[in-house]
Amino acid sequence: SSIARPAARGHRPPAPNFAGNVLMDALVATARKAGVTLHCDVRARSLIVADGRVVGVRATEFGEEREYRATRGVVLATGGFVDNDRMLEQWAPQQVGKDKVSDGRDDGSGIEMGMDVGAAVRRMHQTETAMLIIPRLAVGAMLVDGDGQRFINEEVYPGLYCHAAVHHRRPPVWVIIDEKGIEDVPESELWGMQPMHAAETIEELAADCGLPAEALADTLRRYNAGARDGQDPQFGKSSRWVRPLEPPFGAYPTGAGGPDSFNGLPLKPQGFTLGGLHTDLQSRVLDRAGEAIPGLFAAGRCTHGLHGEGYISGTSLGDGSFFGRRAGRGAAQGTG
Numbered sequence: 001s002s003i004a005r006p007a008a009r010g011h012r013p014p015a016p017n018f019a020g021n022v023l024m025d026a027l028v029a030t031a032r033k034a035g036v037t038l039h040c041d042v043r044a045r046s047l048i049v050a051d052g053r054v055v056g057v058r059a060t061e062f063g064e065e066r067e068y069r070a071t072r073g074v075v076l077a078t079g080g081f082v083d084n085d086r087m088l089e090q091w092a093p094q095q096v097g098k099d100k101v102s103d104g105r106d107d108g109s110g111i112e113m114g115m116d117v118g119a120a121v122r123r124m125h126q127t128e129t130a131m132l133i134i135p136r137l138a139v140g141a142m143l144v145d146g147d148g149q150r151f152i153n154e155e156v157y158p159g160l161y162c163h164a165a166v167h168h169r170r171p172p173v174w175v176i177i178d179e180k181g182i183e184d185v186p187e188s189e190l191w192g193m194q195p196m197h198a199a200e201t202i203e204e205l206a207a208d209c210g211l212p213a214e215a216l217a218d219t220l221r222r223y224n225a226g227a228r229d230g231q232d233p234q235f236g237k238s239s240r241w242v243r244p245l246e247p248p249f250g251a252y253p254t255g256a257g258g259p260d261s262f263n264g265l266p267l268k269p270q271g272f273t274l275g276g277l278h279t280d281l282q283s284r285v286l287d288r289a290g291e292a293i294p295g296l297f298a299a300g301r302c303t304h305g306l307h308g309e310g311y312i313s314g315t316s317l318g319d320g321s322f323f324g325r326r327a328g329r330g331a332a333q334g335t336g
């Protein structure tokens, strides 16, 4: 907020099943109206190249071989690779053993099909990592790592603090709050969660949490010194959320070094991959020299998309639809 004024944002229409059906129904209806023929249960295996141009795909349908020829272009939109442990080992080993956020078919096959015809890949090590930390609780609290140190503004998007907690901090990461902080969270946003530990002093709480007592007490002292003036000099949390934390204190575990579940809810980190085929602004797939591979487009999670470090929700469907549209247009017009 010191650089730009954040705008209120949201990306989930109020509909059942997280509203995914709303989006997919609209896309499928539009495709049908445009005269698209859909072939389901067909698995693409490899790209067909003739005279340096991608001109189709080899596929199987219930074990039977099929070939699809494309006169103007092929678009890969096969999703990420979180379900492919071999690729995870190779490209994003930090995600091995974490739970997978996927439909079970993010096997990276489209990325490898592209690589087989010379495509470059980008940001293959980047992953989204989420875990259960209640945002409304965290924002009024201190997120501390295994050294008893705060490491981020607790007001940022959860995708950012979860990523930082899981991949960059010494575990265990805890949410440290006081009684008033818990009372301030509306019932509907607390999901019935009670703290795992509660104590009259921060030193006792540290002992319960397995944190270094002196370091945690010092972190609290520094946090409260700024908070008395409504400031967070260390990370710039908005004054709206900053208040000195007073005893009694409470601690909530996180999936970063904490138990796998708590209060009956899973805490274990889960995620998906963000890297993929290197594409340009026209969604053309580029080779290792940065040249567009004739006839080949890609969009969505099988490409590197917009992401750098840390995930912001909405940017999957956002960049998938934005670049998907460009890929579709390019392939229809044969501009690849």
Ligand SMILES: Cc1cc2nc3c(=O)[nH]c(=O)nc-3n(C[C@H](O)[C@H](O)[C@H](O)COP(=O)(O)OP(=O)(O)OC[C@H]3O[C@@H](n4cnc5c(N)ncnc54)[C@H](O)[C@@H]3O)c2cc1C
Pocket (backbone or CB within 6 Å): 011, 012, 042, 043, 044, 045, 077, 078, 079, 080, 101, 102, 103, 105, 106, 107, 109, 110, 299, 300, 301, 302, 313, 314, 315, 316, 317, 318, 320
């Ligand atoms: C629970 C959950 C919540 C999410 N919430 C959000 C959110 O709020 N906002 C947001 O932006 N994103 C969200 N995401 C992420 C987003 O849904 C995905 O990143 C996005 O769907 C990726 O779209 P895609 O079309 O690239 O790939 P996918 O949706 O994975 O589709 C790829 C398709 O290709 C098929 N396929 C793969 N390989 C082959 C092959 N060789 N041959 C034929 N078909 C193949 C797959 O079966 C699949 O149907 C969420 C994801 C999950 C799981």
